[in-house]
Structures are given as C-alpha cells and as structure tokens.
Amino acid sequence: AQTVTQSQPEMSVQEAETVTLSCTYDTSESDYYLFWYKQPPSRQMILVIRQEAYKQQNATENRFSVNFQKAAKSFSLKISDSQLGDAAMYFCAYDSWGKLQFGAGTQVVVTP
C-alpha cells in the first residue's frame, strides 16, 4: 500500500518570501504521478502542480515549483514570492490506478 506523509502541520511565511513544504511517500511502483493540491477556506480543491515520476525534470507552474527526488521518494513544494491568496491547506497526493491518496496536509499561513 502507498502512504503519503506530510510532516509539517503548519508553515508560516511573510508576503514576498519563499516557503517549502515537504512530502514523502512510500511505493513499490515505478510509474506514478504526484500532485500538490491547494484547499483554501472555500474548501474547493485546486490542483497546484503535477509531476510525472518518469520525468527527471522538476515541474514548475509560475511561482510554484517542486523538488522531486525519486530515489528518496521525496516531493517538496516551493512557493516563491508568497501572496496572501496562497494561504490555504496544501495536500500532497499520490496517484496510482485511479486512486488519489492524500497526505495529512500542511496549513500555510501568510503574514503581511
């Protein structure tokens, strides 16, 4: 069975600064996808970024980038130039055979 671990319950960052959220996972499969989802107070789940396990290159979406270390089974999310609208719960997720498994989540607090 796959497990996804987010060890940081909460992270605080000042506006315009950078914050990194950690995620580790456990799997015996070689082909899979990893995701970061954002859930603001509205509780709508929003896809932030997606990484394909067979790709060496780290995914980037504007101010969001990942550091994917396949051998270490690590998938961290970096938010650069943080904005107040980035405040939300962030979930790391692993996809295999159509089942998305989420980590416990990290609450990001952005201070002015």
Add this chain to the structure above:
Amino acid sequence: DTEVTQTPKHLVMGMTNKKSLKCEQHMGHRAMYWYKQKAKKPPELMFVYSYEKLSINESVPSRFSPECPNSSLLNLHLHALQPEDSALYLCASSQVGRGPATNEKLFFGSGTQLSVL
C-alpha cells in the same frame, strides 16, 4: 465549461431521513468520484465510476448508495446516516486513465457540507 457543480451546498438531515447529493459536469469526463472529508483531514476516496460503471468502492457502508445515471451526472443517496457521517462530501471528475499511472487531473466541485443530527 471546466466546472463540477454540486448541490446542495449545505444539507442538514436527521438519522431517519433519505436525501441525495448531486454532482454534474459537462467536460466530457468519463470518470467521476465521491470523496468524504472530515474537518482538518484529507479527503478520503469513497467511490469511483468509470464509463458509468462502479469501478472502486472503498468499503463504504451501505447507507451510502452511489448512482451514475449518465456520463454527466453522479448522485449519492443517503439513508439512515449516523452523526459521524457529518462531513464535507466532494465530487470530482477526470478523463479516464489507463494503466498504473492515470495522470489525469481531477476537477473538484466545491462540496456539500452535510450535518447529521
């Protein structure tokens, strides 16, 4: 249209009531999902429909009964629920994936907040 629409947004029901949650999408997606999310917890998968057929049931109690009448619509029928079933119920849709890594982006609705009294 890239929306998944869920109704109602809020629902309060007694333990003897029968109610239904509705989810609709018009993106041509053939996979649809129900997730349950308790406060401050991650979503937990309940059911997956692929081409209108139930493909995954995560051992959900029979008081939850899913239905997929067509490719755009997904219902969740509720009967004799317990107070511990109070949660946010999220619907999602995606293209049908193939193989071990589906890689398909899930589009989520904004959920139905359910309270069972």
